[in-house]
Amino acid sequence: MQTDTQSSTFSLTQIGQGDGVYISTYGCQMNENDSERMMTLLEMMNFRPVTSPDQASLIIINSCSIREKPVHKVHSEVGKYRKLKNLNPKLKIGVAGCVAQQEKENLKADIPLIDFVLGTDAIDRLPEVVARVRDGAPVVAARFEHQQPYHIETLVRNPGVSTFVNITKGCDNFCTFCIVPFTRGRERSRPLKHLLDDVNKLVERGVKEVTLLGQNVNSYESECGTNFAQLLARLSTDTGIERIRYTTSHPKDFTDELIDVMAEHSHKVMEYIHLPVQSGNSDVLARMNRGYTREDYLARAKRIFERLPQAVLSTDLIVGFPGETDEQFEDTLTLMREVPYENLFAFAYSPRPMTKAARFTDQVPDEVKSARLARVLDLHREISFALAKKYEGTTLKVLVERYDSETGRVQGRSTQNKSVYFRGSEQLIGATVDVRINEAFPLVLRGEMVL
Ligand code: SF4
Numbered sequence: 001m002q003t004d005t006q007s008s009t010f011s012l013t014q015i016g017q018g019d020g021v022y023i024s025t026y027g028c029q030m031n032e033n034d035s036e037r038m039m040t041l042l043e044m045m046n047f048r049p050v051t052s053p054d055q056a057s058l059i060i061i062n063s064c065s066i067r068e069k070p071v072h073k074v075h076s077e078v079g080k081y082r083k084l085k086n087l088n089p090k091l092k093i094g095v096a097g098c099v100a101q102q103e104k105e106n107l108k109a110d111i112p113l114i115d116f117v118l119g120t121d122a123i124d125r126l127p128e129v130v131a132r133v134r135d136g137a138p139v140v141a142a143r144f145e146h147q148q149p150y151h152i153e154t155l156v157r158n159p160g161v162s163t164f165v166n167i168t169k170g171c172d173n174f175c176t177f178c179i180v181p182f183t184r185g186r187e188r189s190r191p192l193k194h195l196l197d198d199v200n201k202l203v204e205r206g207v208k209e210v211t212l213l214g215q216n217v218n219s220y221e222s223e224c225g226t227n228f229a230q231l232l233a234r235l236s237t238d239t240g241i242e243r244i245r246y247t248t249s250h251p252k253d254f255t256d257e258l259i260d261v262m263a264e265h266s267h268k269v270m271e272y273i274h275l276p277v278q279s280g281n282s283d284v285l286a287r288m289n290r291g292y293t294r295e296d297y298l299a300r301a302k303r304i305f306e307r308l309p310q311a312v313l314s315t316d317l318i319v320g321f322p323g324e325t326d327e328q329f330e331d332t333l334t335l336m337r338e339v340p341y342e343n344l345f346a347f348a349y350s351p352r353p354m355t356k357a358a359r360f361t362d363q364v365p366d367e368v369k370s371a372r373l374a375r376v377l378d379l380h381r382e383i384s385f386a387l388a389k390k391y392e393g394t395t396l397k398v399l400v401e402r403y404d405s406e407t408g409r410v411q412g413r414s415t416q417n418k419s420v421y422f423r424g425s426e427q428l429i430g431a432t433v434d435v436r437i438n439e440a441f442p443l444v445l446r447g448e449m450v451l
Contacts, residue, residue, distance in 0.1 A: 016047030027064025063099035098183035168214030209243035272417035276316035280335030314343035320369030322360035
C-alpha cells in the first residue's frame with residue numbers, strides 16, 4: 001500500500017477516459033463543497049459524473065463523523081457496492097471526508113473493498129491518488145499538512161447564482177463534544193488577496209452571492225492580519241459581488257467590529273447570522289469549553305439586534321450533554337424564549353471518539369436526552385411559527401435562484417435567508433426583485449412579485 005510519503009508527477013488529464021464517477025456525500029456544507037471540488041478535479045481528468053453507482057467505474061463516499069456510528073455507516077455503504085465490484089473488477093472505491101481522516105489506515109484494513117482513503121487535507125491530491133489506484137496500488141492519503149499555506153482556488157463546475165467560498169479550514173477551539181479539530185486539523189486562513197481575486201472571478205462567471213465557509217469563519221486572520229470584519233468590508237468594497245453570507249460563526253469571536261461592519265455594509269452583507277449557542281446554561285457551556293457564558297451570549301444577541309434590527313438568528317443546540325441537570329436544561333428553554341431563533345438545529349448529545357466529553361463519566365440516559373430533545377423541538381415549533389407570521393404583508397428583496405417549469409414558480413432567498421416562492425419566469429434567475437409575502441411558514445414564504 002502506498003502512503004502519504006510517496007509522491008510523483010503524472011500526466012493526469014486523460015486518466016478518466018470518459019469513465020463515470022459517482023460521489024455519495026454525507027454531512028455538512030464543507031463536505032458538499034469538498035465533493036464539488038473533487039468532481040471538478042475529476043472532470044479535469046476526463047471523468048464523467050453519473051447519477052447512479054452502477055454507471056460508475058469510480059465511486060467515492062465523502063463521509064461525515066458528526067452523527068452516530070459513522071464508521072458503521074461507511075461499512076454499510078461500501079457493502080452496497082460489493083456486487084458492483086464483483087461484476088466489474090476495474091471499479092475503484094474510495095472513502096474521503098472526516099471518517100477517512102479519523103480512521104486512516106484502519107479503514108483500509110477493516111474494509112478491504114476500499115481502494116483508497118482520502119483525508120480532509122488531501123482533497124487536492126485526488127488526481128494523483130486516483131492515478132496510483134488505477135495503476136493497481138491502494139493508497140491512504142490522510143496526513144495533515146499543518147505547515148503548508150492554505151492556498152486553494154474555488155473549484156466549482158456550474159456556480160449558478162450562489163456558491164460557497166472556503167475562507168478557513170480546521171478549528172483550534174476543541175469544544176469537548178466535537179471531533180472537528182481531529183478530522184479537519186488546525187485552523188488556517190486563506191490569504192486576503194486570493195479571496196478577493198477568487199470572488200471577482202466568480203462574479204465574472206455570473207455569481208451574485210457567495211457564502212464564506214469555515215468551521216469558525218469569524219476567527220479568520222489573513223497573513224497580513226486582516227480579521228473577519230475587515231475581510232467582509234474588503235469583499236463589499238473591492239469586489240462586484242452583490243450578496244455575502246457566511247457560516248459558521250462562533251459567539252466568542254463575534255466582535256462589535258463585526259456587527260458594525262455588517263451594519264455599514266448591510267446592502268451587501270446579508271442579515272442572517274447562524275450563531276450556535278449549544279446550551280443556555282453557563283456551567284454546561286464551561287464544560288463544553290465554549291469560551292462564553294449565557295450572559296455573554298445574550299449580550300451579543302442584544303447588540304446584534306440593536307445594530308441590525310432586521311437580523312435573523314439561527315442556532316445549534318445540544319441537549320443531554322454529560323452532567324446536564326433538569327435545571328440546567330430548563331436554562332436552555334428560557335434562552336430559547338429570550339432569543340428569537342427563526343431556525344434551530346437541535347441534537348441529543350452522543351459521544352465522539354477522541355473527544356474529552358466522551359470520557360466524562362456522568363453521561364445522561366438516552367430516554368432523558370430524547371425527552372429533552374422533544375421539548376426543545378416542540379418549543380421551537382411554537383416560537384418559529386409565531387415569528388414567521390411577521391413576514392406576512394411585508395415586501396422582501398429576493399435573489400432568484402431557480403425556475404420550476406411545471407409549477408411556473410421561481411424560488412429565491414430573501415436577505416434573511418428565507419426561501420421565497422412566487423410566480424415568475426426563467427428570465428428572472430439571477431435578478432433581485434421585490435416580493436410581497438402572502439403566506440409565511442418558518443422555512444418557506446410564498447408571495448407575489450411587486451411590479
Ligand atoms: S468551534 Fe467547537 S463545535 Fe465548532 S468546529 Fe470548532 S471545536 Fe467543533
